[in-house]
Amino acid sequence: MRSGAAGISLIVAETNDQLQGFERGRVLEKVGQHGQDTRELFFSDMRVPVRNLLGEQEGLGFYQLMEQLARERLAIASVCSGMAEAAVLEAIRYTKEREAFGKPLIGFQHNRFALAELKAEVLSIKTTVDYCVQSYIDGRNDPATASMAKLIAADKGVSVVDRCVQFFGGYGYMMEYPIGRAYAAARVNKIYGGTSEIMKEIISRSL
């Protein structure tokens, strides 16, 4: 039996409740993204036909996964970019509508400046993501560039959504408002698809 990366192969498991060795864990109670159910899947001594191997030969699984990770990271970066932009648009809308001390929230210079900063940050996230998506389309996407897109879009995106919550006061902390749900949903972007620390590790290999 091969060890390390060479010992990994991708195999399609055609699962159903009768398949011996296959088990679904309970639905995990996530902080956000409640529209998706997330579970652990267990494969214990499960037997699958040899023909279910993905690819030409055994032992390529690690490399097959690596090939697709850059694309997954770009997809997550794009989601972060959209999420940050939507949060800022929602905050602009709300600050024009909600009044405090006799004027709309956006009438206070502090809030206008904060929104101006957020709008500029969203442009910087979008520009980075667009550049990386174009690299992907041109076949120039490498793991370090995709990791840079995810690192910047996730870290900045989460920060933008967090600061947008503030304009909503107490409403911002309620799950019944889109901004509250965005806050809870955003955080995982710094974790899944490879954590921000792992993104830095990958980028550092290109130095």
Ligand SMILES: Cc1cc2nc3c(=O)[nH]c(=O)nc-3n(C[C@H](O)[C@H](O)[C@H](O)COP(=O)(O)OP(=O)(O)OC[C@H]3O[C@@H](n4cnc5c(N)ncnc54)[C@H](O)[C@@H]3O)c2cc1C
């Ligand atoms: C909602 C959700 C959905 C998910 N969906 C999927 C999925 O569909 N498929 C899938 O395969 N996985 C999925 N995951 C798993 C996810 O990719 C992992 O949780 C993530 O990669 C982090 O791995 P870990 O949880 O083992 O953390 P760990 O590896 O234990 O890391 C813990 C901490 O240590 C840090 N750390 C680890 N190594 C280093 C290092 N070398 N240098 C510095 N810091 C380090 C990490 O950055 C992190 O901060 C999902 C997770 C969540 C929360």
